[in-house]
Amino acid sequence: xxxxxxxxPVLVVGAGPVGMTAALTLRAAGLPVLVLEAxxxxxxxxxxxxxxxxxxxxxxxxxxxxxLGTRIAAYGTTWRTRRTLYRGREVFAQTFPRASGDGATDxxxxxxxxxxxxxxFLHEACTEAGVxxxxxxxxxxxxxxGDGVTVTDRAGESWTAGHVIAxxxxxxxxxxALGIPLEGARSDxxxxxxxxxxxxxxxxxxxxxxxxxxxxxxxxxxxxxxxxGGFQIDLQCRADDPPESFGTEKALRRWLPRLxxxxxxxxxxxxxxxxxxxxxxxxxxxxxxxVLLAGExxxxxxxxxxxxxxxxxxxxxxxxxxxxxxxxxxxxxxxxVAGYASARRSAALYNSEAAGAALDHLRPRxxxxxxxxxxxxxxxxxxxxxxxxxxxxxxxxxxxxxxx
Ligand SMILES: Cc1cc2nc3c(=O)[nH]c(=O)nc-3n(C[C@H](O)[C@H](O)[C@H](O)COP(=O)(O)OP(=O)(O)OC[C@H]3O[C@@H](n4cnc5c(N)ncnc54)[C@H](O)[C@@H]3O)c2cc1C
Numbered sequence: 001x002x003x004x005x006x007x008x009p010v011l012v013v014g015a016g017p018v019g020m021t022a023a024l025t026l027r028a029a030g031l032p033v034l035v036l037e038a039x040x041x042x043x044x045x046x047x048x049x050x051x052x053x054x055x056x057x058x059x060x061x062x063x064x065x066x067x068l069g070t071r072i073a074a075y076g077t078t079w080r081t082r083r084t085l086y087r088g089r090e091v092f093a094q095t096f097p098r099a100s101g102d103g104a105t106d107x108x109x110x111x112x113x114x115x116x117x118x119x120x121f122l123h124e125a126c127t128e129a130g131v132x133x134x135x136x137x138x139x140x141x142x143x144x145x146g147d148g149v150t151v152t153d154r155a156g157e158s159w160t161a162g163h164v165i166a167x168x169x170x171x172x173x174x175x176x177a178l179g180i181p182l183e184g185a186r187s188d189x190x191x192x193x194x195x196x197x198x199x200x201x202x203x204x205x206x207x208x209x210x211x212x213x214x215x216x217x218x219x220x221x222x223x224x225x226x227x228x229g230g231f232q233i234d235l236q237c238r239a240d241d242p243p244e245s246f247g248t249e250k251a252l253r254r255w256l257p258r259l260x261x262x263x264x265x266x267x268x269x270x271x272x273x274x275x276x277x278x279x280x281x282x283x284x285x286x287x288x289x290x291v292l293l294a295g296e297x298x299x300x301x302x303x304x305x306x307x308x309x310x311x312x313x314x315x316x317x318x319x320x321x322x323x324x325x326x327x328x329x330x331x332x333x334x335x336x337v338a339g340y341a342s343a344r345r346s347a348a349l350y351n352s353e354a355a356g357a358a359l360d361h362l363r364p365r366x367x368x369x370x371x372x373x374x375x376x377x378x379x380x381x382x383x384x385x386x387x388x389x390x391x392x393x394x395x396x397x398x399x400x401x402x403x404x
Contacts, residue, residue, distance in 0.1 A: 008032070008160070008161055008162075009031070009032040009033050009034040009132065009161065010026050010031050010032070010033050010034075010161055010162065010163055010164075010165070010323055010327075011033075011034055011035075011036060011149075011151060011159055011161040011163070011164045011165070012026070012033060012034070012035045012036070012164070012165045012167060013035075013036050013037075013139050013151065013164060013165070013166045013167060013168045013173075013174050014035070014036075014037060014038075014166070014167040014168035014169055014172075014295075014297070015035050015037035015039070015123070015133060015135075016119070016167060016168075016169055016295065016296075017050070017115065017118055017119055017122060017295070017309055017312065017313065018167040018294050018295030018296070018297075018309070018312040018313065018315060018316045019035055019037075019165070019167035019168070019294075019295070019316070020035070020119070020122035020123060020125075020126050020131075021060070021061065021064065021122065021312075021313050021316035021317060021320075022165045022167055022294060022316035022317070022319055022320045023035050023126055023129075023131040023320075024061070024064040024065045024068070024122070024125055024126060024129055024131065025060075025063075025064045025316065025317050025320035025321065025324075026165075026320045026323065026324065027064075027065075027126075027129040027130060027131055028063070028064050028065065028129075029320065029321070029324035031323070031324060031327060032130075032132075033131050033132065034132045034133075034134060034159065034161075035126070035131060035132065035133045035134070036134050036137040036139055036151065036153065036159065037133060037134065037135050037136075037137060038136070038137065038138035038139070038168070038173075039135060039136075040135055040136055041133070041135040041136075043135075044116070045115070045116055045119060046116065046270050047114065047115065047116065047193075047195060047269075047270040047272060048114040048115060048116075048193070048195045048227055048230075048232045048270065049114070049115040049116075049309075050115045050118070050303065050306060050308055050309035050310075051112045051113065051114065051115070051225055051227050051232060051306070052110050052111075052112055052306035052309075052310070053072055053073075053076065053110065053111050053112075053113070053118060053309070053310070054109070054110050054306065054310045055107050055108065055109050055110060056310070056314070057069075057309075057310045057313040057314070058070075058072060058073055058107045058108075058111065059107060060313055060314065060317045061122075061125075061313070062107065063317075064125075064317065065125040065128070065129055068121060068122075068125045069107055070106075070107065071121055072111060072113065072118060072121050073107050073108050073111045075111075075113055075117060075121070075228060076111030076112050076113035076117075076227070076228055077111065077112045077113065077206060077226050077227055077228045078108040078109070078110060078111050078112070079112070079206045079207050079208055079226055080095050080096045080097075080098065080206075080207075081093070081094070081095045081096075081205065081206070081207035081208070082094055082207060082208045082209075082210075082390065083207055083208070083209045083210075084209075084210045084211075084212070084386065084389050084390040085209065085210070085211040085212065085214075086211075086212045086213065086372075086373075086376035086379075086389065087212065087213045087214075087215060087219075087376070088214075088215050089376070091375075091376050091379040091385070091386040091389050091390075092379065092383075092386035092387060092389060092390040094390075110306075112225060112226060112227045112228070113227050113228050114195070114227055114228075114229075115309070117228070118309075136155075137153040137155075137157065138153050138154045138173065139151045139152070139153050139168065139173050139174055139177075140152065140153065140154055140173045140177060141177055142164070142174055142177040142178055142286075142291060144178075144286050144287075144288040144290045144291060145288060145290075146288060147162075148160055148161060148162050148163075148290060149161060149162075149163065149164050149286075149288075149290040149291055151164060151174070162290070162323075162326070162327065162330075162333075163290055163291070163292065163323045163326060163327075163333075163337075164290065164291045164292070165291075165292050165294055165316070165319045165320065165323065166291055166292065166293050166294065166297045167294045167295045167297055167312075167316065168297050169295070169296045169297060170277075170296045170297075170300055172293070172296075172297035174291060174293070174297065175281060175293055175297050175298075178286050178291060180281050180282055180283050180286070180293070181281070181282050182279040182280065182281055182282075182299075182300070183279060183280055183281075183282055184277065184278045184279030184280055184300070184352065185277075185278055185279070186275050186276070186277050186278075186279075187275065187276040187277075187278070187302070187359060187363065188239035188363075189236070189237050189238055189239040189240075189241065189275075189363070190237050190241075190243070190247065190273050190274060190275050191234055191235060191236055191237065191273070191274055191275075191276070192233075192234075192235045192237065192246050192247050192252075192271065192272070192273050193232060193233070193234050193235075193270075193271070193272050193273075193274065194232070194233045194235075194252065194256060194268060194270070194271050195227075195230055195231075195232055195268070195269040195270040195271075196230050196231055196232075196233065196256075196260060196264055196267050196268055196269065197229060197230040197267040197268075197269050198229060198230050198231070198267075199263065199267065204226075204231070206226050207226070208223075208224065208225050208226065209223070209224040210222075210223050210224075210390070210393060211223075211224070212372060212376070212389065214259065216255065216258030216259050217235060217246075217255055217258070217259070220235055220236055220237060220238065220241075220246075221235075221236045221362065222234065222235050222236070222259060223236075223393075224259075224260075230267070230269060233256070233259060233260065234303075235255070236362060236363075239363075243273065247273040249271065252268070252271060253265055256268070276302040276359060277300040277301075277302070278300065278301060278302065278352050278355055278356060278359070279299065279300045279352075280298070280299045280345065280348045280349055280352050281293055281297070281298045281299065281345070281348075283341060283345070284298050284315075284340065284341035284342075284344050284345045284348075285337050285338065285340065285341035288334075289326075289333060289334035289336075289337035289338060290337075292319040292322065292323065292337060292340055292341070294312060294315035294316050294318075294319045294344070295309075295312030295315055295316065296308065296312060298315060298344070298345075298348060299311070299348040299351070299352065301351055301352060301355040302355045302358065302359060304355065304358045304362070304393060304394045304395065305354070305355075305358065305394040305395055307351045307354070307355060311347060311348065311351050314344075314347070315344050315347075318340055318343065318344055319340055319344075321340075322336045322337055322339065322340035323337075354395040354396045355395055356395075357395040357396060358392075358393060358394055358395030359395075361392045361393050361395075362393055372389065375388055375389050376389060
């Protein structure tokens, strides 16, 4: 199979989960790959961030590098119990049977681990697969023509390739250099996300808990998600909450113990504040069909139902397959890349719409809040009301059929 331009490597910009997945998929197709990364080699990216890795992503990773999906699943946590509470009262609970493998591959329906751990597994797999990395290389110029693409970093060094997969995240320098706008909106208010380590020798229940209008936070909604070694608390603040009321370390010392116990302060691993963004790039490829955008370089979604990283992994695989097909049959390259851009942009638009439905539930208008309240009151006698309260915060399920 032909390699990139003049036998050189395909370039991937960004060594986040999406860039590394693209690199592994390109290597699986026999192509040489160079990943250009702005950060330093020894950087540590903190925090749980994208916790859920869905089975579909595990399968894609397993295909790109046999053993990788299994390793990630074995390290992560798959909880079997999920509960929903409304103002301190349980309205829904479900525990799944233990066997969660899918038979064919024994990969679980999902696994939960901190993004920093997922990235560690990906980086190890890339190294084993012969992916080359160039750190301290922040790309800020991109020139394309019919033959290829040249990218230049801030130090003035340039690289030329037949194709570039841009996986350089939310503030993508490649997207900016190409002048491709992100279209969409940012929601009011912010979320505070906190990672708390499990207590030493502690035996906490491994369950996901969604709590509407938690009494310990003045009625703000809280999600608690376990991961290997601890759990993540996601507090949804109101549009008019000033950051100092919940989002600072001092504020955290006030409200976190009410949720997880007095002894938690020294177990806090990471705190971050973020706004919900719902944005999709106007195009997922440049007009010459040489640069493909993937992951957060191409779209930003609120995290509920874990659309961000999981759909980014799907982008990465699709982009790498398109580049690989374009290298095999150069005359069809532009059409193949256009097919990628169109398919993954429609998937992103679907995800954005689904995330919008989740947001409408999470930031309810008065009539929706009244419906939620009524459903909570009815849930002891009408179980479907509890089920609705459990499912609605994540929006509609986006399966592979809808291009997730
Ligand atoms: C505070 C926070 C909380 C989050 N919580 C969740 C969550 O709960 N659930 C969820 O699903 N998702 C969550 N996310 C989003 C999740 O982290 C992203 O979906 C995921 O990281 C996207 O992966 P990516 O590879 O596309 O981009 P990134 O992980 O951002 O990786 C991009 C890489 O490109 C590098 N880079 C950037 N610019 C350049 C350049 N010009 N040249 C070269 N390299 C460059 C960066 O250094 C980085 O290594 C959260 C994100 C944040 C910040």
